[in-house]
Amino acid sequence: MKLPWRAIPSLVQVIFRHPVCGVAIVPILEDGRIVLVRRQDNQSWGLPGGVVDWGEDILSTLHRELKEETGLQVLQVGRLVGVYSSLDRDPRAHSICVTIEATVTGNFAIQTTHEIGEVRAFLPQDIPYGQLSHDHDRQLKDYWNGGTTLA
Numbered sequence: 001m002k003l004p005w006r007a008i009p010s011l012v013q014v015i016f017r018h019p020v021c022g023v024a025i026v027p028i029l030e031d032g033r034i035v036l037v038r039r040q041d042n043q044s045w046g047l048p049g050g051v052v053d054w055g056e057d058i059l060s061t062l063h064r065e066l067k068e069e070t071g072l073q074v075l076q077v078g079r080l081v082g083v084y085s086s087l088d089r090d091p092r093a094h095s096i097c098v099t100i101e102a103t104v105t106g107n108f109a110i111q112t113t114h115e116i117g118e119v120r121a122f123l124p125q126d127i128p129y130g131q132l133s134h135d136h137d138r139q140l141k142d143y144w145n146g147g148t149t150l151a
Contacts, residue, residue: 019094023061024049026143027104033121040117046133069116071109074102082149089135099139
């Protein structure tokens, strides 16, 4: 499909003036531990996840990002934890994050080493709250509260 040249500025405006959509996963191992990743950009622990690619749906992004960042596979998709769209939730850009619980299995094997430096499973009481990346403290607290958050 060929776009008329007059449509290009409008297309650029749509792309750059709208939030980016992403997915965060609350990965639960069968023994109840939560899997977190240490990000390379800020050295903080956080939930695995990432941006929805063009032509990709949320569930495909969940499976892909979990595999790329942890090496794990989804056994079962759980509940929707929340949709987070606060302007200050991500220091890089205005982004909307759909956070989903998933029961996961497998062995740790980071594929995106330029993004992720380490993967670790934490007992709930050992999660480093107050030191998590982005708004992942909030997302995990919302997860433990059991509801679905729109923030």
